[in-house]
Amino acid sequence: PAMSAAAAVARGLALAALLVLSPAGAARQARRPNVVLILTDDQDVCLGGMTPLKKTNALIAQMGITFLNAYVPSALCCPSRASILTGKYPHNHHVVNNTLEGNCSSKLWQKIQEPYTFPALLKSMCGYQTFFAGKYLNEYGAEDAGGVGHVPPGWSFWYALEKNSKYYNYTLSVNGKARRHGENYSVDYLTDVLANMSLDFLEYKSNFEPFFMMISTPAPHSPWTAAPQYTKRFQNVSAPRNSNFNIHGKNKHWLIRQAKTPMTNSSIQFLDDAYRKRWQTLLSVDDLVEKLVKKLELNGELDNTYIFYTSDNGFHTGQFSLPIDKRQLYEFDIKVPLLVRGPGIKPNQTNKMLVANIDLGPTILDIAGYDLNKTQMDGMSLLPLLRGDKNVTWRSDFLVEYQGEGYNGSDPTCPGLGPGVTHCFPDCVCEDSYNNTYACVRTLSTSWDLQYCEFDDREVFVEVYNLTADPHQINNIAKTIDQEILEKMNYRLMMLQSCSGATCRTPGVFDPGYRFDPRLMFSNHGVRARRFSAQSL
Numbered sequence: 001p002a003m004s005a006a007a008a009v010a011r012g013l014a015l016a017a018l019l020v021l022s023p024a025g026a027a028r029q030a031r032r033p034n035v036v037l038i039l040t041d042d043q044d045v046c047l048g049g050m051t052p053l054k055k056t057n058a059l060i061a062q063m064g065i066t067f068l069n070a071y072v073p074s075a076l077c078c079p080s081r082a083s084i085l086t087g088k089y090p091h092n093h094h095v096v097n098n099t100l101e102g103n104c105s106s107k108l109w110q111k112i113q114e115p116y117t118f119p120a121l122l123k124s125m126c127g128y129q130t131f132f133a134g135k136y137l138n139e140y141g142a143e144d145a146g147g148v149g150h151v152p153p154g155w156s157f158w159y160a161l162e163k164n165s166k167y168y169n170y171t172l173s174v175n176g177k178a179r180r181h182g183e184n185y186s187v188d189y190l191t192d193v194l195a196n197m198s199l200d201f202l203e204y205k206s207n208f209e210p211f212f213m214m215i216s217t218p219a220p221h222s223p224w225t226a227a228p229q230y231t232k233r234f235q236n237v238s239a240p241r242n243s244n245f246n247i248h249g250k251n252k253h254w255l256i257r258q259a260k261t262p263m264t265n266s267s268i269q270f271l272d273d274a275y276r277k278r279w280q281t282l283l284s285v286d287d288l289v290e291k292l293v294k295k296l297e298l299n300g301e302l303d304n305t306y307i308f309y310t311s312d313n314g315f316h317t318g319q320f321s322l323p324i325d326k327r328q329l330y331e332f333d334i335k336v337p338l339l340v341r342g343p344g345i346k347p348n349q350t351n352k353m354l355v356a357n358i359d360l361g362p363t364i365l366d367i368a369g370y371d372l373n374k375t376q377m378d379g380m381s382l383l384p385l386l387r388g389d390k391n392v393t394w395r396s397d398f399l400v401e402y403q404g405e406g407y408n409g410s411d412p413t414c415p416g417l418g419p420g421v422t423h424c425f426p427d428c429v430c431e432d433s434y435n436n437t438y439a440c441v442r443t444l445s446t447s448w449d450l451q452y453c454e455f456d457d458r459e460v461f462v463e464v465y466n467l468t469a470d471p472h473q474i475n476n477i478a479k480t481i482d483q484e485i486l487e488k489m490n491y492r493l494m495m496l497q498s499c500s501g502a503t504c505r506t507p508g509v510f511d512p513g514y515r516f517d518p519r520l521m522f523s524n525h526g527v528r529a530r531r532f533s534a535q536s537l
Helices: 005-021 026-030 053-061 076-085 107-114 119-126 190-204 266-299 357-367 383-387 481-495 501-505
Strands: 034-040 063-066 129-134 159-160 171-174 179-180 211-216 305-311 338-341 349-353 398-402 420-423 430-433 438-444 451-455 461-464
Touching: 034 266, 034 357, 053 063, 053 305, 053 338, 076 119, 076 357, 107 349, 119 129, 119 211, 119 357, 171 438, 179 357, 190 211, 190 266, 305 357, 357 383, 398 481, 438 481, 451 481, 461 481
Parallel strands: 034 211, 034 305, 063 349, 129 159, 129 211
Antiparallel strands: 063 338, 159 171, 171 179, 305 338, 398 438, 420 430, 438 451, 451 461
8 A cells, every 4th residue: 555655754764763773774884894714624725625615616716815825834733723813823822733732722722822812802802792613623622621611712602622523423512511413414414513503693693793703614624524415426536646646755854755655555545535535525615605605695794794714734645655644844734725705805816925824813803903013913914915905015934833743652553663653554654753843934935936944853854845846845955955045044944933923024035124144143054953942832
């Protein structure tokens, strides 16, 4: 029925009043953007890890920016996740491996680092409601560190996985209360459970304040359990046979040299199978991304929301004859996907700047309007790169550091290898050892694409790669590269290993503002040997 003129005016006034009063109308204009961070577990980018994610590519990459040179300072879950949360290098957050002794979710971490993570600042200083779902840190929920009753500061809603990635038969901490899950696909498959909890949060959260969500999937981490509808996918896919696949890593650290070449047929079959299953598990992540984006769109919140997609480390499948793992210094383990869409980001862009996961915290705090000078973070805000600012001065290098894990006793399956190795395969190829402890300067400048690494072992082994000529890092040029570059790199590495905050962002060796004083070297006789102390790492 036609409305009378007076009624129409009255209704118009009522609507206008609603718009003025409702936070959705007035405040949305002024409100800080929302942020979603999707973190996968062990997803590489060098070996095709993004290939199965067609929807994620369409909904995030093509609608925003892909960082082609995104790295992690430590290619292992717990140190890397700690770097994301704190914005710090491992030598500053002191999480060195996946064990409680290595500070992974330890009491010390909870006391010294957790109160100052970027989500804690978002909630306490920036007025954000915060939501976490999924894998947190590998030792989270350990009895010796407060169990699942421990809810880290900074989270309004907390749905964290106890311990390491699983797909079924796991325990979640639901705001500090344990909730067991079984193995019924429709209610227990973790990637889908995370998607559903995320949608519920978006449905029922407060509309009066901006939100931050961190969704941390188990995929594509072992045990690589795909959703039932995806177990038949990619049947004829196998791990890429690139030029460093199944070759002997000559001129490399002893841990790489001990790998048997060529690999056994059973090893190759195993890694091909793992590669396929990893892709299958990622199809559920692709579904999660699609559901999330659709829900944000339905809520009218997509245009004011930044979505970040990344992984905690890369992965290898057969490179240098190491069957499967991460924790090595090579590109396949330290390089990760990083895609971002959001307000002010033009679609379908790529960016070649050198970025690291220590930049995520500063970036998200910058989006929230927090003064980064008040933090102790080592990373840099990516916001100028996201906005496409002109003439941005950016870093040309960053630090990679890892402290190897190993048992005091010898591995019972491989007594011949002696003590100190771990993660060994049936044919005695081991993926880690306590002296697989290294630090590298990874440089990407206009003139050089270089990696310089020193090991803390009896040999003080050095590996150097020119990635322009040798992108697969087959030839170690430590013995042939110009001595002056070696000395400068050794000095730069020393600087970065003791850096904190702003000193981690000083000019690199090939930058115009770089200062090098050879008198500061303890010796000019080649590369100076030095021990990394466990404390400094």
